[in-house]
Amino acid sequence: MIYLQLFWSFFQIGLFSFGGGYVALPLIQEQVVNIRGWLTMQEFADVVTISQMTPGPISINAASFVGAKMGGILGSVIATLGNVFPPFVIVITLAFIYYRYKSLKVMQGILYGLRPAVVALIASAGLTMLIHALYSTTGTLSWFAVVLFVIGFVIIRIKKINPIIIIGVSGVVAVAMGLLGVPL
Amino acid sequence: MPYSELPKRTLFWKLFSSTFILSAFTLGGGYVIVPLMQKTFVEKLQWIKEEEMLDLIAIGQSAPGPIAVNTSILVGYKIAHIAGAIVSLMGTVLPPLIILTVISYVYSAIQNNPIFQMLFFGMGVGVAAVILDAVVTLATTVIKNRKVIPILLMVGAFIAAALFKVDVIIVLLVSAIIGVLTLIKRPLK
Numbered sequence: 001m002i003y004l005q006l007f008w009s010f011f012q013i014g015l016f017s018f019g020g021g022y023v024a025l026p027l028i029q030e031q032v033v034n035i036r037g038w039l040t041m042q043e044f045a046d047v048v049t050i051s052q053m054t055p056g057p058i059s060i061n062a063a064s065f066v067g068a069k070m071g072g073i074l075g076s077v078i079a080t081l082g083n084v085f086p087p088f089v090i091v092i093t094l095a096f097i098y099y100r101y102k103s104l105k106v107m108q109g110i111l112y113g114l115r116p117a118v119v120a121l122i123a124s125a126g127l128t129m130l131i132h133a134l135y136s137t138t139g140t141l142s143w144f145a146v147v148l149f150v151i152g153f154v155i156i157r158i159k160k161i162n163p164i165i166i167i168g169v170s171g172v173v174a175v176a177m178g179l180l181g182v183p184l
Numbered sequence: 185m186p187y188s189e190l191p192k193r194t195l196f197w198k199l200f201s202s203t204f205i206l207s208a209f210t211l212g213g214g215y216v217i218v219p220l221m222q223k224t225f226v227e228k229l230q231w232i233k234e235e236e237m238l239d240l241i242a243i244g245q246s247a248p249g250p251i252a253v254n255t256s257i258l259v260g261y262k263i264a265h266i267a268g269a270i271v272s273l274m275g276t277v278l279p280p281l282i283i284l285t286v287i288s289y290v291y292s293a294i295q296n297n298p299i300f301q302m303l304f305f306g307m308g309v310g311v312a313a314v315i316l317d318a319v320v321t322l323a324t325t326v327i328k329n330r331k332v333i334p335i336l337l338m339v340g341a342f343i344a345a346a347l348f349k350v351d352v353i354i355v356l357l358v359s360a361i362i363g364v365l366t367l368i369k370r371p372l373k
Contacts, residue, residue, distance in 0.1 A: 113363015
């Protein structure tokens with residue numbers, strides 16, 4: 001039953017993505033690519049790319065995209081509901097505790113342990129994405145991609161410009177080079 | 185006008201439209217949308233006091249899930265309890281839900297177009313650079329704090345996930361338990 005699977009997979013992603021930002025990335029990859037096989041690594045990388053250029057958190061974006069692909073509009077709604085259900089319950093419980101006791105001790109402990117682990121998990125997922133990005137569709141290392149990556153990384157480390165500009169320009173450069181016949 | 189004096193329908197509509205517009209037109213995730221939410225609900229509508237808003241943001245960050253979604257749920261809850269939380273959740277979630285559902289259909293149609301593939305090949309490289317930049321920034325913060333347990337946790341979790349392919353959820357659970365145990369033994373001041 002695809003709807004139940006969508007709900008359950010994105011429920012787990014929602015339950016464990018502490019700390020915002022890219023934290024959901026390794027969880028989505030694990031569920032959607034490794035466990036369920038709903039997206040290929042290429043499609044997953046494309047969803048992450050799309051997420052960088054559209055509004056909304058990456059986990060909601062992935063839920064809507066994968067849900068729609070696997071189960072149409074209903075699938076999209078169910079996957080998104082699964083994704084926001086755990087945070088909804090937990091956030092309201094915390095708000096209730098907060099207004100009553102003004103203390104969130106256990107939560108602080110959980111976060112203390114999770115923060116460094118989350119960095120490591122993002123690094124691990126980022127590494128998988130990087131390796132994927134540097135290989136062309138034919139399965140060989142793309143020197144064009146290596147050069148583009150190094151330039152992009154250096155620019156964003158030094159200049160802190162808007163990531164969307166880096167991503168957009170990288171895309172345009174690839175199309176231009178591709179059309180000129182440079183092997184990608 | 186204080187929100188408690190507004191008729192329910194007007195209140196819910198304002199809550200929905202505010203969160204919908206914020207969500208639809210904000211690129212760049214929680215770090216961008218949360219300050220804008222603060223502007224809307226504290227300064228413009230004056231529904232929430234500055235201090236309370238900061239508390240709500242802190243709670244939003246300590247729960248799992250996207251910070252933008254969590255904060256918006258909390259704002260709705262503060263204004264009109266569970267019903268308010270559901271209304272602002274819908275306002276926040278609907279824009280990405282609609283946009284990505286449409287993109288999903290378009291994507292399947294043009295997935296095999298060569299120009300599209302070149303574009304996404306290049307953009308994927310850019311995304312990898314952006315993510316690596318974020319990782320370097322985050323890891324530097326952990327290392328700069330010079331605390332042994334977090335650094336060991338970070339290295340250990342990386343080895344477990346990247347080399348031994350340990351399930352992500354197991355890595356998170358073990359780290360959370362270690363974090364709780366550490367703080368019970370030596371509470372933060």
